[in-house]
Every structure is written in structure tokens, then in C-alpha cells.
Amino acid sequence: MANEQEGVGRDATSWRGSNRIATSGADEPKYKISGDEEMEKPGWRRFMDHVGPGFLVSLAYLDPGNLETDLQAGANHKYELLWVILIGLIFALIIQSLAANLGVTTGKHLAEHCKAEYPKFVKYCLWLLAEVAVIAADIPEVIGTAFALNILFHIPVWGGVLITGLSTLMLLGLQRYGVRKLELLIAVLVFIMAGCYFAELSYVKPPTSQVIRGLFIPKLKGQGATGDAIALLGALIMPHNLFLHSALVLSRKTTPSVKGINSACKYFLLESGFALFVALLINIAVVSVSGTNVLGGSSRIVYGIALLASGQSSTITGTYAGQYVMQGFLDLRMKTWLRNLMTRCIAIVPSLIVSIIGGSAGSGRLIVIASIIIISWILGLCIIGINIYYLSTGFVDWLIHNSLPVVGNVFVGIIVFPIMAIYIISVIYLMFRKDRTVTFVDMSVESNQIEMEKGAEEPTIDHVPYREDLADIPLPQ
Template identity: 40%
Template sequence: MLDDVSSGGWRLERGDPALSEVHGSISVPKQAGLRRIFAFLGPGFLVATGYMDPGNWATSLAGGSKFGYALLTVALLSNMIAILLQALCSRLGIASGRDLAQACRDAFPRPVAFVLWLLAEAAICATDLAEVIGTAIGLNLLFGLPLEIGVVVTALDVFLILWLQRLGFRWVEAMVVGMLAIITLCFGVQIALADPDWGAVIRGFAPTTEILRNPDMLYLALGILGATVMPHNLYLHSAIVQTRRHDGTLEGKRVAIRLATFDSTFALMFALTINASILILAASAFHAGGAGEVADLGKAHELLNPLLGSALAPTLFAVALLCCGLNSTVTATIAGQAVMEGFLRLRLQPWLRRLITRVIAIVPAALVTIAYGEQGAGALLIFSQVILSLQLPFAIVPLVLFTADRRKMGALVAPRWQTVLAALAAALIIALNAKLLVDLVTGS
């Protein structure tokens, strides 16, 4: 099982396929055309939900309410990095037949792979924690359900995912796309009510040196970047891209990589629209309205009515938050399954794996909300984003190394320009994490 010509540069031979119960379950027409393109659409939208989870909401609300439209350029940069990394995930999954977790297991010595697994599990639990809290806040804002009960209710989505997967993976994708449509409609109406300064919005996407000169703005910019590029999405995409059953020839894989990259790029541009909408809404409603910095989801909901002059706005905000939370929990639990099976070759029943992931997230969320209420839940939400930011390099660096290695990828190795840009993105994120750690240690 050690290195030889047949293993293609991997230490270990490839084991069971990623998410074997849905692997290759969606057939792709061989003839070029809209039907083949449509067959590949779906995984990118599951990935995109992770880029608009409740953690993103908190950072975008804070950035827009405090600095207006200036941080839109950071949202754009974060999205460009995400598009680049997800293109590499598609390439890895299709070319090697391994998801990122399996690739780490098959390439690194067992102790290294074990540490990477622990870090990946911590990131997924942190992700799930943010989604649990966000969903509970959405239930509280819409139905007045106490946060403690809302946290427990979120466990029920495990059964929803299982039911949908029994119908077929396309049903999971359809649910996610449907929720995204509702989120888009909600923000469309809220933006219309807020009536932002569109000239200032366009200027906000242009790079500015003010971010580097203003420490507070730089800190929020780091928060937006850290909350946008999330590690569990890299494991997720490299696994679910393999749900498509395409032509296994070299040319067939090239086409699959191209179409999968189109899918993720299109979906992530959609995610940018949502993230930008959150920031634009905060800038036009809170910053222009003189409300000051608003990072708390509940406070944002409370302020929308008097500032926009419509009782509809806070309701739409809560509906969109609930849909984002539900969507993100679906993808986080699927990512959890891929990580455990990929790193450990440990196959549990899907319902058991998802229940374990959810319980690990629910216990701290429930304890904190019971002890400290909404304020404690908000602090836990921010802490979860810090964990995600610190774990990012441990997922990005292996991804860049694998896709740049011709022995592992063969003729489908990533183009040099793509590798260079991804390496620069990884270096930027590592530098930002180093600054975050220095700030935490020094208390600045």
C-alpha cells in the first residue's frame, strides 16, 4: 500500500468512495448542451450556503453599521479567494477520486492525518455551533421561541436531511436552492425599503487604503475574511462533487472539472450578492440612520422597523436568518460525515454520524444560552468564527499541495497560475491569523 507507480504518488491506496451512499448517484449526459450543464448545477449551491451562515451575518452587520459601504471590497476579495479554493476542490475530487479528508489520510503519515482530523472536527463543530445559534435566534425572532428550546429544536433537521437523502441527493440540493430563493426575495424587499445610495455602494467595491490606516476597520475586515472562507466547505465540496456520474476518461474528467468549476463560481457569486446585501442593508439602515455599530442579530431585527418605517422588514430579516441557519446546518452535517469517513475510514450510519455532530454543537450552545441568554449566544457565535479562522490553513495548505502535485493529479494537475494565486491566498490568511493571535495575546 506504500508508494508505487500504480498508487499515483499516494502513500495509501484509495478506499471507499466519498459519501458512498450518494456517490455517482446523479447521471450526467454525455452530449454537450444545457442538460449536461444542468446536471452539474447543485453542489456549488450547497457550498455557497456556508458563505452566508449566521457568522457571516454578524461580521457583515458590524462592518456595514460602523463603516458604511467601505468594507464591500473585503467581501469581494473574500469571495474571489473562495472561488479559487473551491475550483481546486472540484479538481481534487474529480481528478483523484478522493475528497480532501481522504487525500490527507492517503498522503500523510497517520499521526499527521490524525491531528488534521481533530482540527477538522473542531472546525465542523464550531460551524455547526454557529448555525445552531443562528437558527435558534431566527426561531426566537419569528415565533418567540426561547433560545434554550430553539437550540434543542434545531436537532430535528437531522431527520429532514435523512428523509431528503432517501429520496435522492437532488432533493437535498433542491431544498437548499429553494431556501436561497427565499433569502434572496427577503433581502430584495429589505434593500428596496432601505433605498441605499447606489453610487456609494459601487464605490464600496473599490479597494481603499483606509482599511489599512484604521485599526478598527482592519479588525472587522479580518473578521469578514475569516468568516467567509470556511474550512468545512473545502471538505464538503471535494466530496459532493463526486455525486455526479460522468465519463471517466481523461477528457471526460476535464469537462467535469470545467462544469463543476462553473457551478461553484456561479453559486459563490450568488453568495456574494447575499453577503453584500447584508452589509448594504446595515450601511443604509444603521450607519446612515445613526444607530452606530450593530453586530447583534436580535438588535438588528429590533432596529429595522423604526429605521425603515415598515413592520415587514424585521419579519423578512428573521425569515432570511432562519433559512440561512437551516441551510447551513444541512451542509455542515454532510461535511461532518465526509470528514469522519474520509480521515478514519470509520463508517457509521448517516443518522448516527449527524446526531453525534449535532449533539456536540447543541450541548455548549444550550449551556451558554441557558446561563447567559442571547448575549452569551452572541459571544459564542463570535468565538466559533475565531476557531474557524485559525483552522483554515490546515485545510488550505494540503489542498494547494495536492492539486499542484503532478504525481497525484497526473495530467489534471492545477495550472501554475492557479497554484500561485492559491498559495498567495493561503499566505494572506496565515498572516491574518498570526495578527489575530498577536491581538489576542496582547489584548489589543
């Protein structure tokens, strides 16, 4: 068992309801034949067992930052940028399904793979970047919730930030009663958002033909269209969501066999597809309502309710993502409430500072800034290319048109351009560095084992997808 402890670590935890399967080393699993009554359930029952993670993940595409960019795009360009949202969410489904498959097939989430894969210096750099991504995503969520409280109850923005942090910690306490309770709460909040915006949509009645054309005919016309399109796409790029999705799927009981893993991946894909389709409809409704520029007398209240549901639910998932990032990269062992408190405080401090110093105007600008700021190599390269192009051209344009003296511009350039170069070199390093950890099922090993086992029905795989240690969440019954 020495090799098992050194190489597999927490993946060697026992799986409830299954026989223990021995391991031969850190990365190379053995295969043996066994049945599992879990696979005998009807298909709809197995699908329902996998429903939940997709809705938590979909909140990242419905947070106040997305709503803000949707409203801005609709007000400036009516329905012409809806195609950006459609393409962005299709890409999101592909990338999120890969993250889910990673967790299901390996029994480890993305942060744990990064910790095992990279040298210490690279690992800590990735951890810092992941924390920055969580904070950048959480800022619009916290401030958006604070705005909703201000709209509905006239609470100051800084007070709303504090209330948001406290309410999030209280709602996260639902995980004591099982992940299903928390997932049900999130689903309810998602459908509250949908109800609010669809009600507004039925009131303003946008022209259907223009909405359809905006969805399927790419167009970038008018001043600022490119910037608004990039902002829309940037709001849909959620790096922390990959850590979150790869970890959430581990709260489900997956049969440790090729058939069981393929089945789980299929059901998680269907569930994520449905959740992201709901997110797409809500985003379309927000843009369409904003594009008509005709709002009813109760629109302020309806928008406040939808924003409150959006912000509060997305702060919960942001805290979850922060938990998994911190635990996976640093291997921290602490009580759940303490881990929640740490990740919540890390995210709230920047929002609180800005809301106190800048007030409502500064907080609104921060939402847009945070929103602007892998299926396949092509998608990854496209996202990286957009980042490099937009940041470099924007920075050069700022250097040319700012009012700083020449010495100041030179000094800023000396600092910023090397940082950009380091970013590009780091991306190239991560692209071409050879992986060391196994993140797939070796089918050739399985075939050889099947030949050795006579009368076998189903090969089982030596990893434990169910991970009760992630957030102290009891297994759904």
C-alpha cells in the first residue's frame, strides 16, 4: 500500500457501495472485472442522479457581470450582438464538459491535477492566477447583490456588500444537509431570474425576426461594437468555472468502469447542456429587453429581484470555486466553515474597498472592468489571442493618448511590456510542456485485461470518482 499512499493520495479513499480495488502505482491503474447494481437503474433515474452541478456552473454565465454587459450591449446595439452570446455559450458547454469529464475519469479535480503536474514555482503562480480569476469573477457578483439590495431596500452599497458576505455564508450552511438542498436553492434562484426577465420580455415584445437575425447573423456595426462584443465574450469566459465543474461532479457516485464513466460523462453533458440553454435564454431576454428601450413601471422592482437572485446565487458558487482552488493547490485541511470564511473574505475585501471609496459609480465601473478582464486547442488559442490582442492594443492606445510626460510613458512601458512577454512565454511553456499525470482511461490496458479475464462482463477502473472529502457533503440518497 506504500505506492498507493505516495502516488494516489486522496484518490485512494474508499467508494461507498463498491469493493476496494488495489493499485499498482501512482499513475497506472489496474483493471478487474466486477458488476455494479448502480448500472441497473433506469436511464432517467441515473440522469436525475447527475442533475445539479450544471446549474451551479451555469450561474457563472448569469452573474451580475453578464447582466451588466448584456444590458450595455442591448442598449447600444439592440439585438445585433446576440450571436456573440450564442457562440460564447456553445464554447462554454464544450469547455465545461471537458472539465466535468476530467473529474469523472480521474477522480481528481483540476486544481489537484495542476498541483501534481507542475513544479512548485509554476504551481504557486497558477494558484495565484486562479485566485485572481475567482476574485475577478466574484467582484461583480458581490457588488451586483449589493446594488440589488440598494434598489429594493435602499441599503448603502457598502452595507449590501457586508450583508452579501454574511448571507452567502449562511446559505452555504445548507451543505450540511446534503448537496441536493443547495442545488435546489440554486435552481430556484435561476428560475426566479428567468421568470423576472421573461415577464419583462412578454411586456416589451421585441420583434422576433430581429432577435433571430441577431442570434444567427454575425454583425459588428456601429461605434464600440467590437469592444461590446469582446466584453460580452469576456463575461462568458470563466476560468474558475473549470475548477468548480471538475470538482462538483465528484460529489456523485460513479460506477468505476468504462461503461459507468461513459454513462456519467453523457449525463453530465446533457445536464450541463440543459442548464446552459436556460442561461442562454435568460441572456437573450436581458439583451432583448434592453434593446427595446421600453420598460414598464414595475421594471425597477423586477430588475432588482432578478439581480438579487443572480448575485446571491453566483456568490455561493464563487465561494465554492475558491474552496476547491485553495484546497487543490495548497492541500489545506480545515473545517468547512473556516474554508468558507477565508474564501468569502478574500473576495469581499476588494469589493468593500471600492464600494466605500468609489460609491455606486466606482462599483459600477468595477463590474465592467472585472467582466472584460480547454474542448480543444483552437478554443484555447482563440481566447488567449483575444486577450493578447485586446490588452496590447488597448495599452498601446493608452500610451499614445494619455497625458503623462514622455518619461512617465517610458517608465510604464518598461514595467508593462515585460509582464506581457512573461505572460506569452508562460502560455507557450504550458502548451508544449509534456504532461506527467494520467488524465485518461488507457483503453489498450483495458483490452489486454479483458483478454486475460475469461467470462468477464465489465472492466472496472482503479480510481474513486466519488470524493466526500471535497466539501463535507454527504452522498445524495
